[in-house]
Amino acid sequence: MKQKQMMDALPGTVGEGLAQRGVDRREFLKFCTAMTAMLALPPSMAGVMAEAIAKARRQSVIWLSFQECTGCTESITRSHSPTLETLIFDLISLDYHHTLQAASGAAAEHAREQAMKDNDGKYLLIVDGSIPMGNAGYSCIAGISNYDMLVETAKGAVAIVAVGTCATYGGIPKADPNPTGAVSVSDIVKDKPIINVPGCPPIPVVMTGVLAHFLTFGNIPELDALGRPKSFYGETIHDRCYRRPFYDQGKFAETFDDEAARKGWCLFKLGCKGPVTYNACATTKWNEGTSFPIESGHGCIGCSEPNFWDAGPLYKALSMPVSATGSMLGAAAAAGAAAGVAVTWYNRSTKAQAKATHAKVTVQELTREEK
Protein backbone atom coordinates (compact mmCIF):
# COMPACT_ATOMS: atom_id res chain seq x y z
CA MET A 1 0.00 0.00 0.00
CA LYS A 2 2.78 2.35 1.01
CA GLN A 3 4.67 1.29 -2.05
CA LYS A 4 1.60 2.16 -4.03
CA GLN A 5 1.49 5.69 -2.70
CA MET A 6 4.90 6.29 -4.17
CA MET A 7 3.89 4.66 -7.40
CA ASP A 8 1.09 7.14 -7.79
CA ALA A 9 3.60 9.93 -7.92
CA LEU A 10 3.35 12.19 -10.93
CA PRO A 11 5.71 11.55 -13.80
CA GLY A 12 8.95 13.55 -13.65
CA THR A 13 8.73 14.09 -9.92
CA VAL A 14 11.13 12.98 -7.22
CA GLY A 15 8.39 10.67 -5.93
CA GLU A 16 8.32 8.82 -9.20
CA GLY A 17 12.07 8.49 -9.20
CA LEU A 18 12.05 7.13 -5.67
CA ALA A 19 9.37 4.62 -6.54
CA GLN A 20 11.31 3.46 -9.56
CA ARG A 21 14.28 2.84 -7.32
CA GLY A 22 12.18 0.82 -4.94
CA VAL A 23 12.43 3.27 -2.05
CA ASP A 24 9.36 2.75 0.10
CA ARG A 25 7.56 5.46 1.97
CA ARG A 26 8.78 4.34 5.37
CA GLU A 27 12.39 4.61 4.26
CA PHE A 28 11.76 7.96 2.67
CA LEU A 29 10.00 9.27 5.79
CA LYS A 30 12.95 8.15 7.88
CA PHE A 31 15.20 10.20 5.65
CA CYS A 32 12.88 13.21 5.92
CA THR A 33 12.78 12.89 9.70
CA ALA A 34 16.57 12.91 9.81
CA MET A 35 16.60 15.91 7.50
CA THR A 36 14.13 17.91 9.58
CA ALA A 37 16.26 17.21 12.64
CA MET A 38 19.36 18.35 10.78
CA LEU A 39 17.64 21.49 9.61
CA ALA A 40 16.41 22.18 13.15
CA LEU A 41 12.78 22.03 12.02
CA PRO A 42 10.00 20.71 14.25
CA PRO A 43 9.57 16.91 13.90
CA SER A 44 6.05 17.40 12.54
CA MET A 45 7.64 18.87 9.43
CA ALA A 46 8.93 15.45 8.33
CA GLY A 47 5.59 14.53 6.75
CA VAL A 48 5.29 17.90 5.07
CA MET A 49 8.79 17.57 3.74
CA ALA A 50 8.16 14.04 2.43
CA GLU A 51 5.08 15.24 0.65
CA ALA A 52 6.73 18.31 -0.81
CA ILE A 53 9.84 16.53 -1.99
CA ALA A 54 7.87 13.63 -3.47
CA LYS A 55 5.76 16.08 -5.45
CA ALA A 56 8.64 18.29 -6.50
CA ARG A 57 9.86 18.03 -10.03
CA ARG A 58 13.39 16.84 -10.33
CA GLN A 59 15.35 19.97 -9.78
CA SER A 60 17.58 20.95 -12.66
CA VAL A 61 21.08 21.50 -11.36
CA ILE A 62 24.10 22.88 -13.14
CA TRP A 63 27.36 22.24 -11.34
CA LEU A 64 30.40 24.34 -12.23
CA SER A 65 33.88 23.45 -11.04
CA PHE A 66 36.56 26.11 -11.05
CA GLN A 67 39.87 26.26 -9.16
CA GLU A 68 39.29 23.22 -6.99
CA CYS A 69 40.73 19.83 -6.14
CA THR A 70 37.55 17.81 -6.78
CA GLY A 71 37.52 17.00 -3.09
CA CYS A 72 34.06 18.52 -2.77
CA THR A 73 32.66 16.30 -5.51
CA GLU A 74 34.48 13.33 -3.98
CA SER A 75 32.96 14.12 -0.61
CA ILE A 76 29.45 14.35 -1.92
CA THR A 77 29.53 11.36 -4.23
CA ARG A 78 31.65 9.00 -2.14
CA SER A 79 29.20 7.08 -0.08
CA HIS A 80 30.05 3.54 0.77
CA SER A 81 26.65 2.23 -0.08
CA PRO A 82 23.91 3.98 -1.98
CA THR A 83 22.44 5.89 0.92
CA LEU A 84 19.30 7.93 0.69
CA GLU A 85 21.50 10.97 0.52
CA THR A 86 22.98 9.73 -2.71
CA LEU A 87 19.58 8.74 -3.98
CA ILE A 88 18.25 12.20 -3.44
CA PHE A 89 21.32 13.39 -5.18
CA ASP A 90 20.57 11.12 -8.10
CA LEU A 91 17.06 12.36 -8.18
CA ILE A 92 17.91 15.87 -8.94
CA SER A 93 18.56 16.36 -12.58
CA LEU A 94 22.26 17.01 -12.71
CA ASP A 95 22.42 18.54 -16.14
CA TYR A 96 26.03 19.56 -16.14
CA HIS A 97 28.97 18.49 -14.04
CA HIS A 98 32.15 18.11 -15.98
CA THR A 99 33.68 15.55 -13.63
CA LEU A 100 30.63 13.30 -13.42
CA GLN A 101 29.06 13.64 -16.83
CA ALA A 102 29.90 11.32 -19.68
CA ALA A 103 29.86 14.01 -22.34
CA SER A 104 32.92 16.10 -22.97
CA GLY A 105 34.03 19.02 -25.09
CA ALA A 106 31.40 20.75 -27.19
CA ALA A 107 28.69 18.21 -26.27
CA ALA A 108 29.19 18.94 -22.58
CA GLU A 109 28.97 22.69 -23.09
CA HIS A 110 25.92 22.13 -25.20
CA ALA A 111 24.27 20.27 -22.27
CA ARG A 112 24.89 23.27 -20.07
CA GLU A 113 23.47 25.71 -22.56
CA GLN A 114 20.46 23.48 -23.15
CA ALA A 115 19.73 23.19 -19.42
CA MET A 116 20.06 26.94 -19.05
CA LYS A 117 17.60 27.48 -21.86
CA ASP A 118 15.09 24.84 -20.77
CA ASN A 119 15.02 25.86 -17.14
CA ASP A 120 15.72 29.55 -17.41
CA GLY A 121 15.19 31.23 -14.05
CA LYS A 122 14.57 27.88 -12.35
CA TYR A 123 17.78 25.88 -12.25
CA LEU A 124 19.98 25.64 -9.23
CA LEU A 125 23.62 26.52 -9.77
CA ILE A 126 26.18 24.69 -7.68
CA VAL A 127 29.75 25.95 -7.77
CA ASP A 128 32.88 24.47 -6.33
CA GLY A 129 36.29 26.09 -6.64
CA SER A 130 37.40 29.70 -6.60
CA ILE A 131 37.52 32.05 -9.54
CA PRO A 132 40.86 33.49 -10.68
CA MET A 133 40.72 37.20 -11.40
CA GLY A 134 44.30 37.31 -12.63
CA ASN A 135 45.14 35.91 -16.06
CA ALA A 136 41.98 34.24 -17.39
CA GLY A 137 44.18 31.40 -18.62
CA TYR A 138 44.82 30.24 -15.06
CA SER A 139 41.60 28.28 -15.24
CA CYS A 140 39.14 27.93 -18.07
CA ILE A 141 36.75 25.34 -19.41
CA ALA A 142 36.26 24.81 -23.14
CA GLY A 143 38.10 28.08 -23.67
CA ILE A 144 35.68 29.98 -21.47
CA SER A 145 37.18 31.71 -18.46
CA ASN A 146 35.80 30.75 -15.06
CA TYR A 147 34.63 34.30 -14.54
CA ASP A 148 32.69 34.45 -17.80
CA MET A 149 31.14 31.04 -17.25
CA LEU A 150 30.01 31.94 -13.74
CA VAL A 151 28.51 35.26 -14.72
CA GLU A 152 26.73 33.74 -17.72
CA THR A 153 25.37 30.72 -15.86
CA ALA A 154 24.39 32.68 -12.76
CA LYS A 155 22.05 34.90 -14.81
CA GLY A 156 19.26 32.35 -15.17
CA ALA A 157 19.77 30.56 -11.84
CA VAL A 158 17.10 30.66 -9.16
CA ALA A 159 19.77 30.39 -6.47
CA ILE A 160 23.42 29.48 -6.14
CA VAL A 161 24.95 26.98 -3.79
CA ALA A 162 28.67 27.61 -3.29
CA VAL A 163 30.15 24.32 -2.19
CA GLY A 164 33.46 24.08 -0.38
CA THR A 165 35.70 26.73 1.11
CA CYS A 166 37.19 27.69 -2.29
CA ALA A 167 33.83 28.65 -3.81
CA THR A 168 32.53 30.20 -0.61
CA TYR A 169 35.56 32.16 0.57
CA GLY A 170 38.42 31.60 -1.88
CA GLY A 171 39.98 28.66 -0.06
CA ILE A 172 43.54 27.52 -0.65
CA PRO A 173 43.91 29.27 -4.03
CA LYS A 174 43.26 32.54 -2.19
CA ALA A 175 45.79 31.77 0.56
CA ASP A 176 48.63 34.23 0.79
CA PRO A 177 50.09 35.25 -1.69
CA ASN A 178 47.05 34.33 -3.81
CA PRO A 179 48.95 33.94 -7.08
CA THR A 180 45.88 33.68 -9.29
CA GLY A 181 43.92 36.52 -7.68
CA ALA A 182 41.32 33.97 -6.55
CA VAL A 183 37.94 35.20 -5.29
CA SER A 184 34.75 33.56 -4.08
CA VAL A 185 31.41 33.25 -5.85
CA SER A 186 29.85 35.92 -3.66
CA ASP A 187 32.64 38.32 -4.59
CA ILE A 188 31.36 38.19 -8.17
CA VAL A 189 27.64 37.42 -8.10
CA LYS A 190 25.72 40.03 -6.16
CA ASP A 191 22.15 39.72 -7.38
CA LYS A 192 21.26 36.08 -6.59
CA PRO A 193 20.61 34.28 -3.34
CA ILE A 194 23.81 32.42 -2.46
CA ILE A 195 24.00 29.60 0.04
CA ASN A 196 27.53 29.00 1.26
CA VAL A 197 28.35 25.43 2.20
CA PRO A 198 32.00 25.76 3.24
CA GLY A 199 34.32 23.04 4.37
CA CYS A 200 37.41 21.49 2.91
CA PRO A 201 35.55 19.41 1.90
CA PRO A 202 32.02 20.10 3.15
CA ILE A 203 29.95 17.43 4.86
CA PRO A 204 27.85 15.54 2.28
CA VAL A 205 24.71 15.57 4.41
CA VAL A 206 24.85 19.37 4.63
CA MET A 207 24.57 19.49 0.85
CA THR A 208 21.64 17.07 0.94
CA GLY A 209 20.03 19.09 3.71
CA VAL A 210 20.26 22.29 1.72
CA LEU A 211 18.75 20.58 -1.32
CA ALA A 212 15.98 19.04 0.80
CA HIS A 213 15.19 22.43 2.23
CA PHE A 214 15.10 23.97 -1.20
CA LEU A 215 12.83 21.24 -2.61
CA THR A 216 10.50 21.43 0.39
CA PHE A 217 10.10 25.14 0.82
CA GLY A 218 11.21 26.47 -2.55
CA ASN A 219 13.48 28.94 -0.80
CA ILE A 220 16.84 28.98 0.87
CA PRO A 221 17.42 28.19 4.54
CA GLU A 222 18.21 30.84 7.12
CA LEU A 223 21.83 31.94 6.74
CA ASP A 224 24.42 33.38 9.10
CA ALA A 225 26.52 36.49 8.46
CA LEU A 226 28.89 34.45 6.30
CA GLY A 227 26.06 33.04 4.18
CA ARG A 228 26.05 29.60 5.81
CA PRO A 229 22.84 27.73 6.71
CA LYS A 230 22.40 28.35 10.43
CA SER A 231 21.04 24.89 11.05
CA PHE A 232 24.41 23.36 10.18
CA TYR A 233 26.81 26.18 10.99
CA GLY A 234 25.06 27.64 14.00
CA GLU A 235 27.42 26.22 16.57
CA THR A 236 31.12 25.72 16.88
CA ILE A 237 32.82 22.33 16.80
CA HIS A 238 33.96 23.08 20.35
CA ASP A 239 30.36 23.57 21.53
CA ARG A 240 29.45 20.08 20.39
CA CYS A 241 32.76 18.31 20.91
CA TYR A 242 32.72 15.15 23.01
CA ARG A 243 36.17 16.14 24.37
CA ARG A 244 34.74 19.35 25.76
CA PRO A 245 34.45 18.16 29.39
CA PHE A 246 38.22 17.64 29.37
CA TYR A 247 38.76 21.14 28.03
CA ASP A 248 36.65 22.49 30.86
CA GLN A 249 38.62 20.52 33.40
CA GLY A 250 41.91 21.66 31.90
CA LYS A 251 42.92 18.16 30.80
CA PHE A 252 44.86 18.30 27.56
CA ALA A 253 46.81 15.95 25.32
CA GLU A 254 50.41 17.16 24.97
CA THR A 255 51.33 15.09 21.91
CA PHE A 256 49.32 13.17 19.36
CA ASP A 257 49.92 9.76 20.85
CA ASP A 258 50.42 10.30 24.55
CA GLU A 259 48.38 8.66 27.26
CA ALA A 260 46.14 11.72 27.52
CA ALA A 261 45.39 11.71 23.78
CA ARG A 262 44.43 8.05 23.97
CA LYS A 263 42.17 8.78 26.91
CA GLY A 264 40.31 11.26 24.74
CA TRP A 265 41.52 14.44 26.42
CA CYS A 266 41.15 17.77 24.68
CA LEU A 267 43.37 18.61 21.67
CA PHE A 268 43.47 22.36 22.26
CA LYS A 269 47.21 22.40 22.96
CA LEU A 270 47.84 20.52 19.72
CA GLY A 271 46.33 23.37 17.76
CA CYS A 272 42.63 22.47 17.67
CA LYS A 273 40.64 25.33 16.08
CA GLY A 274 37.29 23.90 17.20
CA PRO A 275 36.49 26.89 19.42
CA VAL A 276 36.38 29.29 16.45
CA THR A 277 35.04 26.94 13.79
CA TYR A 278 31.38 26.80 12.88
CA ASN A 279 30.46 23.47 11.34
CA ALA A 280 28.44 20.35 11.99
CA CYS A 281 31.22 17.71 11.99
CA ALA A 282 30.83 16.97 15.69
CA THR A 283 27.15 16.12 15.26
CA THR A 284 26.71 14.77 11.72
CA LYS A 285 30.17 13.19 11.59
CA TRP A 286 31.75 11.75 8.48
CA ASN A 287 31.70 8.53 6.50
CA GLU A 288 28.16 7.62 7.33
CA GLY A 289 28.39 8.79 10.89
CA THR A 290 31.62 6.91 11.66
CA SER A 291 33.62 9.71 13.26
CA PHE A 292 35.06 13.15 12.71
CA PRO A 293 38.66 14.41 12.76
CA ILE A 294 38.79 15.14 16.50
CA GLU A 295 37.51 11.64 17.15
CA SER A 296 40.41 10.28 15.12
CA GLY A 297 42.82 12.21 17.29
CA HIS A 298 43.54 15.27 15.16
CA GLY A 299 42.50 18.79 16.12
CA CYS A 300 40.05 20.72 14.01
CA ILE A 301 41.86 22.83 11.38
CA GLY A 302 38.97 25.25 10.98
CA CYS A 303 38.33 24.44 7.31
CA SER A 304 34.86 25.99 7.13
CA GLU A 305 36.08 29.46 8.08
CA PRO A 306 37.17 32.14 5.60
CA ASN A 307 40.94 32.44 5.18
CA PHE A 308 41.64 29.61 7.58
CA TRP A 309 44.85 28.79 5.70
CA ASP A 310 46.28 32.12 6.74
CA ALA A 311 44.98 32.05 10.32
CA GLY A 312 48.27 30.97 11.87
CA PRO A 313 49.97 27.57 12.05
CA LEU A 314 47.61 24.60 12.20
CA TYR A 315 49.48 23.03 15.10
CA LYS A 316 49.75 26.10 17.30
CA ALA A 317 47.16 26.48 20.07
CA LEU A 318 44.64 29.22 19.48
CA SER A 319 46.02 31.18 22.43
CA MET A 320 49.54 31.13 21.03
CA PRO A 321 50.88 34.08 19.08
CA VAL A 322 50.88 33.55 15.34
CA SER A 323 54.43 34.72 14.83
CA ALA A 324 55.89 36.29 18.00
CA THR A 325 59.08 34.55 19.15
CA GLY A 326 61.41 34.66 22.10
CA SER A 327 64.16 36.13 19.96
CA MET A 328 61.86 38.90 18.83
CA LEU A 329 61.28 39.78 22.47
CA GLY A 330 65.01 39.54 23.14
CA ALA A 331 65.61 42.08 20.40
CA ALA A 332 62.90 44.31 21.89
CA ALA A 333 64.60 44.05 25.29
CA ALA A 334 67.94 44.96 23.74
CA ALA A 335 66.38 47.97 22.04
CA GLY A 336 64.76 48.94 25.33
CA ALA A 337 68.10 48.62 27.12
CA ALA A 338 69.85 50.77 24.53
CA ALA A 339 67.16 53.41 24.84
CA GLY A 340 67.37 53.08 28.62
CA VAL A 341 71.11 53.70 28.58
CA ALA A 342 70.57 56.76 26.41
CA VAL A 343 67.87 58.12 28.73
CA THR A 344 69.99 57.44 31.80
CA TRP A 345 72.95 59.16 30.23
CA TYR A 346 70.77 62.12 29.38
CA ASN A 347 69.29 62.30 32.89
CA ARG A 348 72.69 62.09 34.50
CA SER A 349 74.18 64.71 32.27
CA THR A 350 71.26 67.03 33.04
CA LYS A 351 71.91 66.43 36.70
CA ALA A 352 75.64 67.02 36.34
CA GLN A 353 74.98 70.16 34.38
CA ALA A 354 72.61 71.45 37.04
CA LYS A 355 75.22 70.71 39.64
CA ALA A 356 77.94 72.49 37.67
CA THR A 357 75.91 75.60 37.09
CA HIS A 358 74.63 75.64 40.64
CA ALA A 359 75.90 78.87 42.19
CA LYS A 360 76.58 78.49 45.86
CA VAL A 361 75.53 81.36 48.04
CA THR A 362 77.13 82.00 51.40
CA VAL A 363 75.41 83.61 54.33
CA GLN A 364 77.66 86.60 53.97
CA GLU A 365 76.49 87.12 50.47
CA LEU A 366 72.89 87.34 51.47
CA THR A 367 71.60 90.84 51.84
CA ARG A 368 68.36 91.80 53.34
CA GLU A 369 66.02 93.39 50.94
CA GLU A 370 64.77 96.53 52.44
CA LYS A 371 61.15 97.10 52.05
Place this chain on the structure above:
Amino acid sequence: MNHLDLLTFARGSALNWALIIFVAGTVLRLFEIFGLSRKPDLARPRIDSPGSGWRTMFTRSIPPQGMLKRDPVTYIGGYAFHLGLFLAIFFFAPHIEFFRSISGLSWRALPSALVDASVVAAIVSLIVLLAHRLNNPVKRMLSTFGDYLAWTVTFLPLLTGYMAYHHLFVEYTLMLALHIFSVELLLVLLPFTKLFHTFSVFVSRWYNGDFFGRKGVAS
Protein backbone atom coordinates in the same frame (compact mmCIF):
# COMPACT_ATOMS: atom_id res chain seq x y z
CA MET B 1 37.50 41.62 7.41
CA ASN B 2 35.63 38.77 9.07
CA HIS B 3 35.99 37.67 12.68
CA LEU B 4 38.65 35.06 12.05
CA ASP B 5 40.74 37.57 10.10
CA LEU B 6 40.44 39.95 13.01
CA LEU B 7 41.54 37.23 15.40
CA THR B 8 44.48 36.38 13.17
CA PHE B 9 45.50 40.03 13.16
CA ALA B 10 45.09 40.19 16.95
CA ARG B 11 47.28 37.09 17.41
CA GLY B 12 49.66 38.23 14.67
CA SER B 13 51.11 41.62 13.95
CA ALA B 14 49.03 43.47 16.56
CA LEU B 15 50.37 41.15 19.26
CA ASN B 16 53.92 41.41 17.96
CA TRP B 17 53.89 45.18 18.19
CA ALA B 18 52.23 45.20 21.59
CA LEU B 19 54.82 42.77 22.94
CA ILE B 20 57.70 44.73 21.43
CA ILE B 21 56.46 47.98 22.98
CA PHE B 22 55.81 46.25 26.29
CA VAL B 23 59.21 44.60 26.57
CA ALA B 24 61.21 47.53 25.24
CA GLY B 25 59.19 49.99 27.36
CA THR B 26 59.63 47.94 30.53
CA VAL B 27 63.37 47.57 30.10
CA LEU B 28 63.65 51.25 29.27
CA ARG B 29 61.75 52.25 32.41
CA LEU B 30 63.79 49.93 34.60
CA PHE B 31 67.01 51.43 33.26
CA GLU B 32 65.60 54.87 33.77
CA ILE B 33 64.56 54.21 37.37
CA PHE B 34 67.71 52.40 38.46
CA GLY B 35 69.89 54.78 36.52
CA LEU B 36 68.61 57.82 38.40
CA SER B 37 71.02 57.10 41.24
CA ARG B 38 70.84 58.73 44.63
CA LYS B 39 73.41 60.73 46.40
CA PRO B 40 75.23 58.63 48.98
CA ASP B 41 73.73 59.17 52.41
CA LEU B 42 76.73 60.29 54.45
CA ALA B 43 74.88 60.47 57.75
CA ARG B 44 75.37 57.63 60.20
CA PRO B 45 72.30 55.39 60.29
CA ARG B 46 70.12 56.14 63.31
CA ILE B 47 69.73 52.59 64.29
CA ASP B 48 71.50 49.68 62.87
CA SER B 49 68.65 47.87 61.25
CA PRO B 50 69.85 45.40 58.69
CA GLY B 51 67.16 43.94 56.50
CA SER B 52 64.79 46.80 57.08
CA GLY B 53 64.15 47.11 53.36
CA TRP B 54 63.46 43.42 52.92
CA ARG B 55 61.15 43.40 55.92
CA THR B 56 59.19 46.31 54.57
CA MET B 57 58.61 44.51 51.26
CA PHE B 58 56.65 42.03 53.32
CA THR B 59 55.10 44.21 56.03
CA ARG B 60 53.72 46.72 53.56
CA SER B 61 51.91 43.88 51.86
CA ILE B 62 49.83 43.14 54.93
CA PRO B 63 47.50 45.61 56.58
CA PRO B 64 48.88 47.46 59.62
CA GLN B 65 47.10 46.80 62.85
CA GLY B 66 43.55 48.07 62.93
CA MET B 67 43.54 49.08 59.29
CA LEU B 68 41.66 46.07 58.05
CA LYS B 69 38.78 47.12 60.25
CA ARG B 70 39.00 50.74 59.33
CA ASP B 71 39.16 50.21 55.61
CA PRO B 72 38.07 46.66 54.78
CA VAL B 73 37.02 47.49 51.22
CA THR B 74 40.44 48.65 50.14
CA TYR B 75 42.28 45.75 51.74
CA ILE B 76 39.97 42.85 50.98
CA GLY B 77 39.10 44.22 47.56
CA GLY B 78 42.76 44.78 46.82
CA TYR B 79 43.75 41.26 47.79
CA ALA B 80 40.86 39.60 45.99
CA PHE B 81 41.53 41.58 42.84
CA HIS B 82 45.29 41.00 42.74
CA LEU B 83 45.04 37.31 43.54
CA GLY B 84 42.20 36.78 41.06
CA LEU B 85 44.10 38.56 38.33
CA PHE B 86 47.30 36.67 39.08
CA LEU B 87 45.57 33.28 38.91
CA ALA B 88 43.73 34.20 35.71
CA ILE B 89 46.87 35.39 33.95
CA PHE B 90 49.21 32.62 34.99
CA PHE B 91 47.07 29.56 35.65
CA PHE B 92 44.49 29.44 32.86
CA ALA B 93 45.56 26.64 30.52
CA PRO B 94 45.34 28.64 27.26
CA HIS B 95 47.40 31.42 28.87
CA ILE B 96 50.09 28.95 29.88
CA GLU B 97 50.25 27.88 26.24
CA PHE B 98 50.90 31.49 25.36
CA PHE B 99 53.81 31.71 27.80
CA ARG B 100 55.13 28.36 26.65
CA SER B 101 55.21 29.44 23.04
CA ILE B 102 57.37 32.47 23.74
CA SER B 103 59.45 31.27 26.67
CA GLY B 104 59.49 27.50 26.37
CA LEU B 105 58.40 27.24 30.02
CA SER B 106 55.18 25.66 31.14
CA TRP B 107 53.54 24.67 34.38
CA ARG B 108 50.37 23.06 35.61
CA ALA B 109 47.09 24.82 34.96
CA LEU B 110 44.23 25.18 37.41
CA PRO B 111 40.82 23.77 36.50
CA SER B 112 39.00 26.31 34.34
CA ALA B 113 36.12 26.56 36.82
CA LEU B 114 38.52 27.72 39.52
CA VAL B 115 40.08 30.30 37.21
CA ASP B 116 36.60 31.40 36.29
CA ALA B 117 35.74 31.96 39.95
CA SER B 118 38.90 33.98 40.49
CA VAL B 119 38.07 36.14 37.48
CA VAL B 120 34.63 36.83 38.92
CA ALA B 121 36.27 37.76 42.22
CA ALA B 122 38.66 40.11 40.42
CA ILE B 123 35.90 41.75 38.37
CA VAL B 124 33.64 42.26 41.38
CA SER B 125 36.54 43.62 43.42
CA LEU B 126 37.48 46.07 40.70
CA ILE B 127 33.93 47.39 40.50
CA VAL B 128 33.64 47.70 44.27
CA LEU B 129 37.00 49.41 44.47
CA LEU B 130 35.99 51.88 41.79
CA ALA B 131 32.76 52.67 43.59
CA HIS B 132 34.72 53.13 46.79
CA ARG B 133 37.20 55.38 45.07
CA LEU B 134 34.39 57.56 43.75
CA ASN B 135 32.54 57.69 47.06
CA ASN B 136 35.39 58.13 49.47
CA PRO B 137 36.29 61.84 49.46
CA VAL B 138 39.96 61.27 50.27
CA LYS B 139 40.41 58.61 47.63
CA ARG B 140 38.52 60.67 45.11
CA MET B 141 40.71 63.67 45.76
CA LEU B 142 43.85 61.62 45.35
CA SER B 143 42.69 60.06 42.08
CA THR B 144 43.89 61.38 38.78
CA PHE B 145 43.18 60.51 35.18
CA GLY B 146 46.01 57.98 35.39
CA ASP B 147 44.19 56.01 38.06
CA TYR B 148 41.01 55.76 36.04
CA LEU B 149 42.97 54.85 32.93
CA ALA B 150 44.79 52.11 34.82
CA TRP B 151 41.47 50.83 36.15
CA THR B 152 39.91 50.74 32.68
CA VAL B 153 42.72 48.96 30.88
CA THR B 154 42.93 46.37 33.65
CA PHE B 155 39.20 45.85 33.75
CA LEU B 156 38.76 45.32 30.00
CA PRO B 157 40.85 42.14 29.62
CA LEU B 158 39.07 40.60 32.60
CA LEU B 159 35.65 41.49 31.27
CA THR B 160 36.33 40.44 27.68
CA GLY B 161 38.02 37.24 28.83
CA TYR B 162 35.04 36.37 30.98
CA MET B 163 32.62 37.13 28.17
CA ALA B 164 34.63 35.09 25.68
CA TYR B 165 34.87 32.12 28.02
CA HIS B 166 31.13 32.14 28.67
CA HIS B 167 30.12 33.00 25.09
CA LEU B 168 28.20 36.03 26.30
CA PHE B 169 26.49 38.46 23.92
CA VAL B 170 29.22 38.63 21.29
CA GLU B 171 30.18 35.89 18.86
CA TYR B 172 33.09 33.89 20.32
CA THR B 173 35.70 34.46 17.61
CA LEU B 174 35.10 38.21 17.69
CA MET B 175 35.07 38.23 21.48
CA LEU B 176 38.37 36.37 21.59
CA ALA B 177 39.87 38.93 19.21
CA LEU B 178 38.53 41.75 21.39
CA HIS B 179 39.99 40.07 24.46
CA ILE B 180 43.41 39.88 22.85
CA PHE B 181 43.16 43.51 21.70
CA SER B 182 42.30 44.60 25.25
CA VAL B 183 45.35 42.75 26.55
CA GLU B 184 47.45 44.45 23.91
CA LEU B 185 46.19 47.83 25.06
CA LEU B 186 47.19 46.89 28.59
CA LEU B 187 50.62 45.75 27.44
CA VAL B 188 51.28 48.94 25.53
CA LEU B 189 50.24 51.21 28.39
CA LEU B 190 51.71 49.24 31.27
CA PRO B 191 55.29 50.54 31.12
CA PHE B 192 54.18 54.16 30.91
CA THR B 193 51.40 54.40 33.49
CA LYS B 194 50.85 53.65 37.16
CA LEU B 195 50.51 50.05 36.12
CA PHE B 196 54.30 49.92 36.09
CA HIS B 197 53.99 49.15 39.78
CA THR B 198 53.78 45.54 38.56
CA PHE B 199 57.56 45.75 38.28
CA SER B 200 58.42 48.50 40.70
CA VAL B 201 56.25 47.81 43.73
CA PHE B 202 58.66 45.62 45.66
CA VAL B 203 61.67 47.66 44.64
CA SER B 204 60.09 50.81 45.98
CA ARG B 205 58.97 49.05 49.14
CA TRP B 206 62.50 47.89 49.74
CA TYR B 207 63.80 51.35 49.07
CA ASN B 208 61.34 53.03 51.43
CA GLY B 209 61.99 50.47 54.16
CA ASP B 210 65.71 50.86 53.88
CA PHE B 211 65.51 54.63 53.76
CA PHE B 212 63.24 54.90 56.76
CA GLY B 213 65.24 52.30 58.63
CA ARG B 214 68.32 54.46 58.34
CA LYS B 215 66.38 57.40 59.68
CA GLY B 216 65.21 55.38 62.62
CA VAL B 217 61.63 54.82 61.61
CA ALA B 218 60.34 51.35 62.33
CA SER B 219 59.27 49.32 59.36
